[in-house]
Amino acid sequence: MDGKGRAYDNIFVERLWRSVKYEEVYLHQYLTVSEARRSLEKYFMFYNTERIHESLGYKTPYEIYCQEPLKQVA
Secondary structure, rough: OOOOOHHHHOOOHHHHHHHHHOHHHOOOOOOOOOHHHHHHHHHHHHHHOOOOOOOHHHEEEHHHHHHHOOOOOO
């Protein structure tokens, strides 16, 4: 990753992993790999379908990608 302007190539991924670490990983003590995997799967589902993002106009990634709000199941 050498070269001019390369620092901006990873900014979105770096922000994602910062959120994952501070909102999920640092708050839990996983005892097994399978437990960590399940917990991260739940977090990513939350991140993409429920957590609003300021940079997306306070919408979820799901709403932006699918062009429709997620239907809530009662």
